[in-house]
Amino acid sequence: MQDYSIITKEISKAYRKGEGGFPFKRKSQKTIVALDNVNLSIGRGELFGLLGPNGAGKTTLIKILSTLIIPDAGTALVNGYDVLKEPGKVRASIGVVSSGERSLYWKLTARENLEYFARLYKVPDEVAKRRIRELLSLIGLEDRADDLVEKYSSGMRQKLSLVRAILHDPEILLLDEPTLGLDPGFSKSIRSFIREELNKKQGKTILLTTHYMEEADQMCDRVAFINKGRIVAVDTPERLKTMIGKKEVLKVVVEELGDSVLNVVKTLPFLEDYRVTGMEQSSRKTVRMYMKNVDAHIQEIVESFSKAGCRIISLSVEKPTLEDVFINLTGEALGDEY
Ligand SMILES: Nc1ncnc2c1ncn2[C@@H]1O[C@H](COP(=O)(O)OP(=O)(O)O)[C@@H](O)[C@H]1O
Ligand SMILES: [Mg+2]
Numbered sequence: 001m002q003d004y005s006i007i008t009k010e011i012s013k014a015y016r017k018g019e020g021g022f023p024f025k026r027k028s029q030k031t032i033v034a035l036d037n038v039n040l041s042i043g044r045g046e047l048f049g050l051l052g053p054n055g056a057g058k059t060t061l062i063k064i065l066s067t068l069i070i071p072d073a074g075t076a077l078v079n080g081y082d083v084l085k086e087p088g089k090v091r092a093s094i095g096v097v098s099s100g101e102r103s104l105y106w107k108l109t110a111r112e113n114l115e116y117f118a119r120l121y122k123v124p125d126e127v128a129k130r131r132i133r134e135l136l137s138l139i140g141l142e143d144r145a146d147d148l149v150e151k152y153s154s155g156m157r158q159k160l161s162l163v164r165a166i167l168h169d170p171e172i173l174l175l176d177e178p179t180l181g182l183d184p185g186f187s188k189s190i191r192s193f194i195r196e197e198l199n200k201k202q203g204k205t206i207l208l209t210t211h212y213m214e215e216a217d218q219m220c221d222r223v224a225f226i227n228k229g230r231i232v233a234v235d236t237p238e239r240l241k242t243m244i245g246k247k248e249v250l251k252v253v254v255e256e257l258g259d260s261v262l263n264v265v266k267t268l269p270f271l272e273d274y275r276v277t278g279m280e281q282s283s284r285k286t287v288r289m290y291m292k293n294v295d296a297h298i299q300e301i302v303e304s305f306s307k308a309g310c311r312i313i314s315l316s317v318e319k320p321t322l323e324d325v326f327i328n329l330t331g332e333a334l335g336d337e338y
Contacts, residue, residue, distance in 0.1 A: 052209075
């Protein structure tokens with residue numbers, strides 16, 4: 001049998017609408033399903049990505065695996081321990097970086113933060129000192145180690161949170177949107193630290209969530225698509241991209257001068273799906289069109305746009321991305337970019 005670090009067994013979780021709201025309001029009986037029968041097995045040493053749009057249920061799954069909330073149904077094994085029966089052993093096996101939550105003391109320096117958390121994790125002082133020095137230098141913060149965290153940029157704080165999560169050298173890391181909102185430089189160095197140092201070199205099993213398709217594509221051994229609480233597909237990025245079948249992707253950038261781009265696209269009967277993106281106030285739109293045999297239709301596409309008074313700026317046949325596959329499977333886009 002394969003050796004798994006994380007196994008989720010039919011996990012479901014719903015929130016009551018208005019949970020945590022004003023206490024005197026009558027609680028509505030409506031619920032929001034955050035996770036619906038989630039089954040995943042993540043192998044030891046694997047870097048596994050959970051890719052899905054906002055509200056898909058990613059954070060809820062991370063919270064269940066880190067024993068912060070309990071599921072309504074199902075359970076999970078983390079490092080062989082049941083999250084419901086042995087939460088203490090689960091917590092000792094994992095390092096967690098949660099998204100959007102403050103996990104550092106801003107009035108302390110980076111080093112003071114790390115020394116404090118190392119004691120919480122019961123790492124012996126001597127070991128902690130050495131480890132803190134090594135990790136800060138690996139992640140490129142050694143020069144700023146004695147600055148207050150309030151003076152840090154959000155990218156630096158994110159790096160420090162990552163170091164905080166691995167002080168006790170856990171086997172398993174749960175990273176919730178580790179590069180959310182960071183500029184490309186920081187994202188790149190955090191991604192490579194996670195992939196090269198923590199996963200490949202140190203052999204840690206890593207579950208990360210993201211709504212950036214490039215992140216999932218570049219970093220992960222395997223990716224699960226999650227949408228509205230359900231796992232839609234699980235495979236390597238390469239194999240997921242072949243799921244789009246014989247369909248090709250034609251990307252057209254147009255200047256919308258006359259009729260709307262959307263109206264043009266709707267009249268093309270051979271399109272299996274399409275996505276129009278672009279700034280609302282700008283007349284420049286990017287259209288991704290999915291169809292079989294682009295060559296046979298390109299003439300008609302060009303003519304339809306020009307008849308409607310749209311000027312074509314560029315036109316290219318592209319390889320499918322994970323986002324294209326996601327759109328084809330769910331009818332929904334991952335996020336706001338691209
Ligand atoms: N504490 C909560 N109370 C009510 N609804 C919640 C709560 N936390 C999350 N949700 C809802 O559950 C769904 C999944 O949320 P979440 O797990 O945070 O998704 P993601 O991390 O993929 O954006 C969303 O519809 C969200 O609004
Ligand atoms: Mg989230």
